[in-house]
Amino acid sequence: MTLDALNLMPILPEIILLVLACSILLIDAFMRAGSRDVTYWLAQISLVVTFVAVLTGMSMEQRLSFDGSVINDALSDVMKLAMILMISMAFALSRSYLKDRDIHKGEYYILGLFGLLGMMIMASAYSLLLIYLGLELMSLALYAMVAIHRDDIRSSEAAMKYFVLGALASGLLLYGMSLLYGVTGSLDIAVIRQAVLGGEVPKLALLMAMLFMLSGLVFKLGAAPFHMWLPDVYDGAPTAVTLYLSSAPKIAALALLLRLFGDGLIGMLPDWQMLMIVFAVASLFVGNVIAIAQTSFKRMLAYSTVSHVGFILLGVLSGTADGFSAALFYTLAYGLMSLGGFGIITYLASRGIEADQLDDLKGLNDRSPWMAFILLVIMFSMAGIPFTLGFWAKLAVLQAVVEINLVWLAVYAVVMSVIGAFYYLRVIKMAYFDKPLVTGMPVQSLDMRWVLNGTGIAVLVLGLYPAGLVALCAQVF
Amino acid sequence: MSFIKLLFLVFASSAVLSAFMMVTTRNTVYAALYLVLTFFSTALTWLLLEAEFLSIVLILVYVGAVMVLFLFVVMMLDVNTAATREGFVRFLPLGAGVAIIMMLEMSLVLGPKLFGLDVYPAPVPKPADYSNTEAIGSVLYTVYVYPFEIAAVILLVAMVAAIMLTLRRRPETKYQNAAAQAKVRREDRVRIVKMDSETRVDDIAKQGDGA
Structure with a gap:
């Protein structure tokens, strides 16, 4: 029997989250339509409880449970904590936006919690079966969340695109997994790792499996040339959902990359490294060059996501512990910056008014100097201006790339970031030097203001004192 | 060629052919039926692999339940096939x-x-008395209990999502509330109003002038 304390303790946070999410689902069903704030606060409380549960169960050593299919190590714990934090922030930043659009449904929070459950399962999955199930749980919740604004045709279109392409990516991933299972005879990453390192598995079949799995995963991450869905989905989805989409799921996707490729298929490093270089080069180009032509702030941030994904891939493809920790650092930094960026859109929006165009940011300094400052910090950080969080993240990744003697790749990445800096700086120019098109600021709730201010300050402070976060990411590997 | 190999070739080719027809046929109902045939052929190849339980479950669940439901949906929807072929x-x-x-x-x-x-x-x-139903049962709730539970959560999420996307509260729909009907008192329905007796229009006009 495997349902004993030894197995259940490591997945206690997941169990707690599931029980709480199901309870909220029940409570929400019996509440009147006007009292969704209760659901919101209950969701926040359950996030806090789950956070504490992960924190108390944290340990630096690696623990395997469920016959080696679940892994709990520092990496999974740090990722889970970051995911919970980011989702809590995303909830806080999106409540008033949802209310103003009459889509403040309890399901947003409930599906959000279930999506988090999927991500947490992904973060500590150590078998192909769990990886796939966690991914599907997360994706299913995300598809539904994108479609939450049912009467909005763009949102429905985005959901449909996301669903169909996501299903295709899942199919690719599953095909690769089935081949890998076929040649290694096991679903466990540890066994697969040994089999691949042993070298008795036919190389050609392994290559095929790796190709399919990498394509599927990169599809989900949104790296070029599989990025086509990303701008449409990020732009079409309600900004509240985009907030959610762009932060924590990226951490979960990184977890899969690190477990599958950084651990299971580490014996094939030269092969997947080459493929990832192609993806990274394409993503950096597409993300930075196409973003220049955007007039929508939301779409611009979506393209900037593609380029950030390129940087994350740069960290992973180095195949070294330094590279992995740089990728983790970059993903955490990116999640924070993206929450800030999309958070500003939800902050400036009010009933009947979307603030997702670049023109909406014009003259922000005249309207609210403090908001303009937060925007400045976040844009500088995304562009990688020295002594901001984004700069340290880019630096760490580039160091990892240079360490494995791919200097040309590092130079290319720097050139692309310089091109990308143009559109980030353009946003700042609009906010500080252009005349505002509207006056006044929407009045937002206290928790939202706190969270957005907190995000801005966190990006600023972590940029000035990055040592703690860097050390944490380095300790994990 | 052994008999089993011949069977495999028949089932496999029918699976591939029906899958192809499912994608290319113009009529959505036919497409659903071809999908049934695909499932059926696949189930039969599983039978050849001695996975009797899974094979029967595939037919029962997918062909018997899922596809029948799906067929109903397809018949009720008015799908414009010309537009999808664009x-x-x-x-x-x-x-x-x-x-x-x-x-x-x-x-x-x-x-x-x-x-x-x-x-x-x-x-x-395996020997003739080997039961792969028992083999699945012995690991499904022990070794694979965690994935099994996650699969259950996935189904729950699918249900929540489907209800969220389709449940529409219609304020214009009229329905009876028996409890409210029984609880109603005379005072809720009848209001006795004290009014002045009618006055002529020109009297009102006069009052207006006076005021």
Whole structure:
């Protein structure tokens, strides 16, 4: 029997989250339509409880449970904590936006919690079966969340695109997994790792499996040339959902990359490294060059996501512990910056008014100097201006790339970031030097203001004192 | 060629053919029926692999329940097949090209060279009294209990999502509330109003002038 304390303790946070999410689902069903704030606060409380549960169960050593299919190590714990934090922030930043659009449904929070459950399962999955199930749980919740604004045709279109392409990516991933299972005879990453390192598995079949799995995963991450869905989905989805989409799921996707490729298929490093270089080069180009032509702030941030994904891939493809920790650092930094960026859109929006165009940011300094400052910090950080969080993240990744003697790749990445800096700086120019098109600021709730201010300050402070976060990411590997 | 191999070829080719027909047929109901045939042929190949339980479950669950439901949905929806075929010819060369390349790759990799009987010998057939239902049952709730529960959560999420996207509260719909009807008192329905007796219009006009 495997349902004993030894197995259940490591997945206690997941169990707690599931029980709480199901309870909220029940409570929400019996509440009147006007009292969704209760659901919101209950969701926040359950996030806090789950956070504490992960924190108390944290340990630096690696623990395997469920016959080696679940892994709990520092990496999974740090990722889970970051995911919970980011989702809590995303909830806080999106409540008033949802209310103003009459889509403040309890399901947003409930599906959000279930999506988090999927991500947490992904973060500590150590078998192909769990990886796939966690991914599907997360994706299913995300598809539904994108479609939450049912009467909005763009949102429905985005959901449909996301669903169909996501299903295709899942199919690719599953095909690769089935081949890998076929040649290694096991679903466990540890066994697969040994089999691949042993070298008795036919190389050609392994290559095929790796190709399919990498394509599927990169599809989900949104790296070029599989990025086509990303701008449409990020732009079409309600900004509240985009907030959610762009932060924590990226951490979960990184977890899969690190477990599958950084651990299971580490014996094939030269092969997947080459493929990832192609993806990274394409993503950096597409993300930075196409973003220049955007007039929508939301779409611009979506393209900037593609380029950030390129940087994350740069960290992973180095195949070294330094590279992995740089990728983790970059993903955490990116999640924070993206929450800030999309958070500003939800902050400036009010009933009947979307603030997702670049023109909406014009003259922000005249309207609210403090908001303009937060925007400045976040844009500088995304562009990688020295002594901001984004700069340290880019630096760490580039160091990892240079360490494995791919200097040309590092130079290319720097050139692309310089091109990308143009559109980030353009946003700042609009906010500080252009005349505002509207006056006044929407009045937002206290928790939202706190969270957005907190995000801005966190990006600023972590940029000035990055040592703690860097050390944490380095300790994990 | 042994009889089992012949059976396999028949089932496998019918699975592939019906899958192809399912994608290309114009009529959505036919497409659903072809999908049933695909499931059925697949189930039969599983039977050849001695996975009797899974094979029967596939037929019971997918053919018996899921596809029948799906067929109902397809019949009720008025799907415009012409609109869905738009761009079919335009994208055909690209799609066919990708499909052919993938098929070539797969046939190169999945051929007998890498997956032949000399590399992966056929498993020894189980004795006649072997129950693979029991074998599945003994691991499903023990070794695989965690994935099993996650699969249950996935179904729950699918249900929540489906209800969220389709449940529409219609304020204009009228329905009876029996409890409220029984609870009603005279005072809720009848209001006795004290009013002045009628006055002539020109009297009102006069009052207006006076005021």
